[in-house]
Amino acid sequence: MISIAQAVGSSTYPGRGILAGKSKDGAKAVFAYFIMGRSVNSRNRVFVEETDGMRTRAYDPSQMKDPSLIIYYPVRRTEDKLIVTNGDQTDTIWEAVKADGSFVSALNTRTFEPDAPNYTPRISAMATFRAGDFSLDMGILKAADSQGQSTLRAYYCYDTVEKGVGYFLHTYKCDGSPIPSFEGEPEKVAFESGDADEVANEIWANLDENNKVSLWVESYDLATGECVTRVINRNV
16 A cells, blocks of 8 residues: 555646545544646636535636536535545436435446546545445546547445555546546555544645645544544635
C-alpha cells in the first residue's frame, strides 16, 4: 500500500478523485472527494454542503460558461448509503437504489463524459452501512477507444474493507493532451486516521497547488452513525 500523500500527490493532475476506507482502529469509515481544474471554467467552483449531501456551485456566476459537466451533486445520502461520484450519475444511482435498483444497474445506463478528446471517465462509489461495518462498491465508466465509440464499464465490489485500508479511484492517469484515463483497479491506500481534519489536511497539502480546487471529507462512526464533514475550497 501507499500513503494518502503518495496517492494524491503522484501526479500533477489526477483530475477528480474518490477515496474510501476504514481507519486503522476500525472505528471510522472515511470518504473523500476532490476536484481539480486547468481551465477558468473548471476552477470557478466551490463545494457547498446540503442536508442530504453536497453540491458544486459557481464561485463567480458571471464567469460560468458551461455548467453541464461541472455543476452537480457529488454526494448524496440515503438511510443506509453514501453515494459519491464525479458527475450527475450521483442522482442516477440515488434514484435507482431508492427504487430497489442497484449501483451496477444504475451505472449500466450511463457512459463517460462527452468531452472529446479527453472523454473523462465517470467514477463512482457507494458505501452501504450495516451493524458496525460497511460494504463498498466502486466503478469507472471510460472510453474503450480513442474515438469514444464504445464504453468500458468496470465495477469493484468489496464485501467489507480491512482496517487501515482505503481505495482510491481518479479520473486521469496523469496530465497530458489529451489526458490519459485512469487504468487498473482502484489503488490500495493506507488509512491511518479516522479524523476528518487530519485526512483533509493530508489530501489538500499533497494535491498540486496550481490545479486543486475543492475537497470534501467525511468521517463516519461505525458504532454510532455520527458524521463529521470537512470542506476546503480554494475559492473563499
